[in-house]
Amino acid sequence: MAISLIRRLIQALFVIxxxxxxxxxxxxxxxxxxxxxxxxxxxxxxxxxxxxxxxLDQPLWKQYLLFLQGLMHGDFGxxxxxxxxxxxxxxxxxxxxxxLAISALLIAIVVGLPLGLYAGLHPxxxxxxxxxxxxxxxxxLPTFWVGxxxxxxxxxxxxxxxxxxxxxxxxxLGVQWSFLTRDGLAHLLLPAFNLALFKTSLVLRLTRAGVxxxxxxxxxxxxxxxxxxxxxxxxxxxxxxxxxxxxxxIGLEFGSLIAFSVVTExxxxxxxxxxxxxxxxxxxxRPVIVAYLMMMVVLFxxxxxxxxxxxxxxxxxxxxxxxx
Amino acid sequence: MSHLLEVRNxxxxxxxxxxxxxxxxxxxxxxxxxxxxxxxxxxxxxxxTGFSIMGLLDRPGRVAAGRILFDGIDLATLSDGEMRRLRGxxxxxxxxxxxxxxxxxLTIGTQMIEAVLAHDPVSxxxxxxxxxxALGLVGIPSPEERLSxxxxxxxGGMRQRVAIAIALLHHPDLIIADEPTTALDVTIQSQIISxxxxxxxxxxxxVIWITHDLAIVSRVADDIAVMYAGRLVEMGSVRNVLxxxxxxxxxxxxxxxxxxxxxxxxxxxxxxxxxAISRLPSGCSFRTRCDRATEACAVMPDLMxxxxxxxxxxxxxxxxxx
Numbered sequence: 001m002a003i004s005l006i007r008r009l010i011q012a013l014f015v016i017x018x019x020x021x022x023x024x025x026x027x028x029x030x031x032x033x034x035x036x037x038x039x040x041x042x043x044x045x046x047x048x049x050x051x052x053x054x055x056l057d058q059p060l061w062k063q064y065l066l067f068l069q070g071l072m073h074g075d076f077g078x079x080x081x082x083x084x085x086x087x088x089x090x091x092x093x094x095x096x097x098x099x100l101a102i103s104a105l106l107i108a109i110v111v112g113l114p115l116g117l118y119a120g121l122h123p124x125x126x127x128x129x130x131x132x133x134x135x136x137x138x139x140x141l142p143t144f145w146v147g148x149x150x151x152x153x154x155x156x157x158x159x160x161x162x163x164x165x166x167x168x169x170x171x172x173l174g175v176q177w178s179f180l181t182r183d184g185l186a187h188l189l190l191p192a193f194n195l196a197l198f199k200t201s202l203v204l205r206l207t208r209a210g211v212x213x214x215x216x217x218x219x220x221x222x223x224x225x226x227x228x229x230x231x232x233x234x235x236x237x238x239x240x241x242x243x244x245x246x247x248x249x250i251g252l253e254f255g256s257l258i259a260f261s262v263v264t265e266x267x268x269x270x271x272x273x274x275x276x277x278x279x280x281x282x283x284x285x286r287p288v289i290v291a292y293l294m295m296m297v298v299l300f301x302x303x304x305x306x307x308x309x310x311x312x313x314x315x316x317x318x319x320x321x322x323x324x
Numbered sequence: 325m326s327h328l329l330e331v332r333n334x335x336x337x338x339x340x341x342x343x344x345x346x347x348x349x350x351x352x353x354x355x356x357x358x359x360x361x362x363x364x365x366x367x368x369x370x371x372x373t374g375f376s377i378m379g380l381l382d383r384p385g386r387v388a389a390g391r392i393l394f395d396g397i398d399l400a401t402l403s404d405g406e407m408r409r410l411r412g413x414x415x416x417x418x419x420x421x422x423x424x425x426x427x428x429x430l431t432i433g434t435q436m437i438e439a440v441l442a443h444d445p446v447s448x449x450x451x452x453x454x455x456x457x458a459l460g461l462v463g464i465p466s467p468e469e470r471l472s473x474x475x476x477x478x479x480g481g482m483r484q485r486v487a488i489a490i491a492l493l494h495h496p497d498l499i500i501a502d503e504p505t506t507a508l509d510v511t512i513q514s515q516i517i518s519x520x521x522x523x524x525x526x527x528x529x530x531v532i533w534i535t536h537d538l539a540i541v542s543r544v545a546d547d548i549a550v551m552y553a554g555r556l557v558e559m560g561s562v563r564n565v566l567x568x569x570x571x572x573x574x575x576x577x578x579x580x581x582x583x584x585x586x587x588x589x590x591x592x593x594x595x596x597x598x599x600a601i602s603r604l605p606s607g608c609s610f611r612t613r614c615d616r617a618t619e620a621c622a623v624m625p626d627l628m629x630x631x632x633x634x635x636x637x638x639x640x641x642x643x644x645x646x
Binding site for chain 1: 378380382408409410411412413416417419421424425426427428429430431435438439442443474476487490
């Protein structure tokens with residue numbers, strides 16, 4: 001396990017390096033931050049002073065080396081826009097996104113798993129067909145449209161839920177969370193549901209497919225031949241086999257929930273990282289973009305590792321070290 | 325002595341509209357402690373007969389007619405719950421492929437203990453104890469440690485021993501063994517057969533041994549029932565049926581087994597293939613492959629009884645034909 005962890009960390013390091021190069025080149029191709037950042041009314045002396053301040057007067061490779069040098073000291077650079085450390089900006093927004101993503105994932109599992117199980121166990125019932133048709137809708141309706149509809153129905157027409165922001169928050173472990181207050185929870189509900197819709201359909205369909213794959217297996221028939229109750233067969237024999245593919249997908253999807261919650265955060269003005277990164281890309285705020293993407297790489301590598309660990313717990317045939 | 329199991333005119337159908345009869349008008353009976361060899365080619369309905377008795381037919385299969393009397397109870401009329409309480413407790417089953425019958429993600433111990441607890445309200449400790457003893461009984465070394473092992477850590481033969489141990493946990497009256505040695509090496513096959521025989525004899529357990537291997541039947545069974553295309557075509561004691569078959573199909577099966585007595589001769593085979601149950605010929609199902617068939621065979625022959633045996637043929641073989 002330790003060896004496998006070290007190997008992964010080294011791999012992650014290379015991925016991060018490659019990614020930073022791509023971002024540096026990419027941003028410089030898109031445009032010159034100077035054009036956006038500096039007030040057009042500023043005089044030439046002021047312009048030159050600011051360009052030098054950002055280090056943009058240097059050639060690109062030199063800027064990159066300077067950035068690496070900063071990294072060695074744990075410095076990700078200052079945001080061009082806010083003038084504050086980029087990492088701090090992102091970490092400030094992290095809890096909001098995290099909270100949203102976890103809520104969405106919970107909804108996806110709590111709703112998708114039982115429905116998928118039901119549809120898999122009783123594929124011919126009309127209710128199962130309705131569930132499956134619903135999941136197609138969940139798959140294909142665009143997030144932004146559903147988000148707008150949710151706002152229109154529940155906020156504008158019915159006045160049940162607020163439209164934007166995190167609402168009141170409460171502190172836990174030194175971080176502000178919305179779900180701890182009634183008002184915050186009301187604010188969280190719509191965006192979490194909007195973000196969860198696609199994932200719920202995914203979990204549902206995966207579960208159903210898994211059930212249909214496991215049920216005809218001989219070991220299920222043998223379990224029935226032993227005279228086990230249906231409950232035990234479904235919740236132990238079927239579910240435990242089902243968890244293996246499900247954990248992989250859920251793990252990876254959690255990463256994508258965090259990384260791509262942009263649309264939902266924009267619609268509901270949720271002050272998370274997604275909104276920050278979109279603004280930063282628009283303003284060519286390179287330090288923030290780089291720092292954000294580096295965090296995402298680390299997140300995905302960590303998730304992958306966690307999934308592998310879960311694998312060894314769920315499937316006795318898999319051993320991490322044996323894969324070397 | 326009364327019969328432990330009596331199957332009367334069993335009909336098992338697949339597909340509601342088509343009414344495909346995988347098992348058609350099958351009757352046989354079995355006494356306590358006796359072994360019945362149920363023989364036939366793939367698709368002859370022998371496994372489906374076993375699953376019909378167990379109440380484990382896959383949808384859309386269902387018992388459409390007939391009675392399955394087990395110790396006086398008609399299994400076909402039992403509710404799902406009542407049937408479940410019988411399964412594993414009084415009627416157990418051993419499957420063909422030991423690689424597939426044990427759940428890969430649960431330990432052997434879990435799978436055995438749950439089988440004990442499904443029928444007996446004992447503590448987990450007692451259940452574990454009984455599982456360990458059962459493993460020891462079927463010849464698995466260091467059973468205590470093996471309880472916490474997973475199926476993939478066992479060889480095929482060992483897995484089949486585990487499956488047999490599970491089947492024997494509750495000392496059932498009847499075990500349905502569906503080709504339990506087909507997937508095993510020949511040397512292991514022999515071990516498992518003798519082990520199985522020994523254990524069932526000790527506990528006076530009746531066995532329905534489903535197989536296509538006549539050599540195994542001649543070794544383990546008291547009686548034999550030969551199935552073809554969903555119907556019984558011949559039935560009787562092993563000695564009678566194998567030594568002096570009446571039905572040409574039985575004869576064909578026997579002739580296609582390699583034998584010391586016919587060295588050097590080409591192995592005779594039954595020409596053609598088992599017809600699909602959706603396209604059976606009218607009358608005797610075997611007539612399209614039978615060299616004794618006449619016009620009379622266009623009508624389905626009844627089972628004809630003849631001292632302690634029965635066969636379904638208008639032109640039965642006699643010893644002289646052999």
